[in-house]
Amino acid sequence: MGEIADLERRLREFISKVSSDFGVSAPTIELHSPEELEMYFTGGSEVAGWYSSDEEKIILNSEFVDLETVLHEYAHHLQFLRSGRDRGAAFPFYESTKPHCERGFEREAKGFALAYREFYYNTWRKITGRER
Amino acid sequence: MSRSELLCGYTASVLRRALDNIEWEIEKLRGEGLAKITSERLDEYRKILDYFLSEVDALVNNLHFSCKGIDKEELERLTSWLKVSKEDLKKAFEKKDEKILNMARVEIASMKHHIPTALRRTES
Numbered sequence: 001m002g003e004i005a006d007l008e009r010r011l012r013e014f015i016s017k018v019s020s021d022f023g024v025s026a027p028t029i030e031l032h033s034p035e036e037l038e039m040y041f042t043g044g045s046e047v048a049g050w051y052s053s054d055e056e057k058i059i060l061n062s063e064f065v066d067l068e069t070v071l072h073e074y075a076h077h078l079q080f081l082r083s084g085r086d087r088g089a090a091f092p093f094y095e096s097t098k099p100h101c102e103r104g105f106e107r108e109a110k111g112f113a114l115a116y117r118e119f120y121y122n123t124w125r126k127i128t129g130r131e132r
Numbered sequence: 133m134s135r136s137e138l139l140c141g142y143t144a145s146v147l148r149r150a151l152d153n154i155e156w157e158i159e160k161l162r163g164e165g166l167a168k169i170t171s172e173r174l175d176e177y178r179k180i181l182d183y184f185l186s187e188v189d190a191l192v193n194n195l196h197f198s199c200k201g202i203d204k205e206e207l208e209r210l211t212s213w214l215k216v217s218k219e220d221l222k223k224a225f226e227k228k229d230e231k232i233l234n235m236a237r238v239e240i241a242s243m244k245h246h247i248p249t250a251l252r253r254t255e256s
Contacts, residue, residue, distance in 0.1 A: 021139045022197040111186030
């Protein structure tokens, strides 16, 4: 198994555990190299991760995988589920016109990652073998 | 204790800590005097409070996931306290109004007292 495929498998296991704690369905998770991400959109190679609500999928940049990014994207999954899978309600368009850090759903996702990184640190390290 | 019970307990303690931090920052701000504070210093407070408030947002908004069987009415009460205190904080900063700032502090304190009631399990 390649390095990326192995990490992807470990991340799935981690996300599945988190989802079991929160009592929700787990999003799928995919790792892509910066070059692959650049093909999705311009500047994609510099993005650490994003959540696709259409596919309920977390997409991560293989160069920037860390616990905080994974929890941040997972928070968007919870926001989407909380809205009853209504993308417009979870991620309002008017918010998208604001700078990234001023969007309500982004601030909340940042807060989520900060709040839960301590709780999930040991599980993360055990499953992924990563310190961060 | 199951993992989900651990998660709920952890959520409650982090929420309490974040609310404590907000209350503490508001007290400090009141001590410095909202009316005479410089705009740079006010911006520093705004940033710190925004940081703690984004944590509170995330925790309260996901309480029904992280704490199964949470009392729904109490959860709604917590959510509305949060909304009111955020609005009051914003108003207090805009108008440099100490009275509104104190109201926000009281609302934050009320949220803290509501946490244990909200977490009282409705499931057996």
